[in-house]
Amino acid sequence: MKRIVLFVLIVTLAALGVAAQQADGKVVVQSFKFKFKTADRAAQVIRPLMSSDGSVSIQPGANTLVVTDKADNVERITKAVNDYDVPSRTFKLEIRLVAAGRVTGTPPAVPDDLREVSTKLAGVLRFNSFEKIGEIVVSGREGDAIKRDVDGIYHADFTVGEYDPVTGSVQLSDFRLGRYQQTAAGRKELSDLLKTSLNLRIGQTVVLGASKLPESNRALMLIVVARQ
C-alpha cells in the first residue's frame, strides 16, 4: 500500500513539473497591422523566424498578419516587423567593374582602391592582375529602377528591392549587365552579359566574378557594396 501511495505522489509531482514546463513555452497570438508594406510580403520576410509550431495568417483586406508562435519567437518577429514596416529606405550602392586576370611574370600594379579587395581575392581565387574598368555610385529607394552606363562600355540596370530585416539585406532584382558593341553599320548596340538577381547584405562587399570557364585566364569582376 505504501508503495502505491508513493507512486501516486511521484506521478503527481511529475505532472506539476510538466505543467511548469508548458507555462515556459506558452504559445501567444499577435496581430500586426501594416502601414507601409503589404502583409503578404511581410509574411515571407518573417517566415525564417517562425518555429515549426508557429503559424501565420494573412488578412489582406485589413493588411494584417496574425502570428501564432512561442512567446520568445513572437518577440523576435515583433522586432523584425517593426524594422520592416517603415517608409521606403534609401540605399547607396557602389558598383565597380574590374577585369581580373592571370598573368605570368610581374603583374601590373593594383589600383589603390582595389588593393584591399584584391589581397583578399588572391587568397581564394588564382587571379593576380586586377584592372579597374569603371565605377558608379548610385542612390536608390526601395522600388526604384536604376539605369547607368559604366565608363561608356558597360551598362547596368536593376530595381532596388525591399530591405529584409531578418537577413539584413537588400535585393537588386532584374540586374542586367550589358556591354556596348559597335555593329558593322557603325551603330552602338547593347548586348546582355549577365541577367541575375542579387541579395546584398548591408555593408558587405560582394564580389561577383564571371568567366566562361573555371580555367579561363580572364574574368569580369563586379564589386558591389550596399549601404544604408
Add this chain to the structure above:
Amino acid sequence: MRCDEFRAACRQPDELGSEALAHMRACAACLNHAISVDPELMFRGLGGDIEPDGGVDAFVEGVMHEIRFRKAERIVDARHRFAPAQRWAIAAAAAVAVVSGAMFWPRSNRGIVPVNPVAIVASAPASLVVPVSSRPVVESYGSSSATIVEVPSEETSDLKVVMIFDESLPADL
C-alpha cells in the same frame, strides 16, 4: 354429459362447468360448436385452474422479493470486485494516463494566450534585429547551364565572393 346437453349449456358460455369443458376436450364436434359460439372456450378447455397457490397477490409478492434480493446481491458483489490495492493501482493508472495525455497533447491544441494587437513602431533601431540566416547572393541567374560557386566565408565576414562560370559568356569579358 351428452352432446345435446353440452350444446344447450353453451348458450351461457361463462357458466360452463368443468364437466362441460371435459366433454369439449373429448368431443371434436362439440369443440367446433363451442368455438363457433365463443372462441375463448377453446382456451378455457386447454388447461385447468392457473391460479397459483396462495393467490395471485402472494405470487406477485414472491416474484418482487426475488427481484429485490438479486439486485442487492449484485450491488454487494460489485463493491467487493476490487481489492483496496487494486483500487489504488487503478487510481495511479488513471493519473499516469492524464499526465501522459498532457505531455503528448499537440502543442497547437494547448491554451493560446491572446495578445491585443499592437501598433507598429516605425522607429525601431535596426540593431535590434540580428540576422538569423543568410540568403544566397545570387538569387537567380539568366542561364540554367551556368555553374555558380559561392566561396564559403563566415556569416559575419565583410567580403563575399561568388563566381559564375557560364559557357555562353564571351571569352573576352
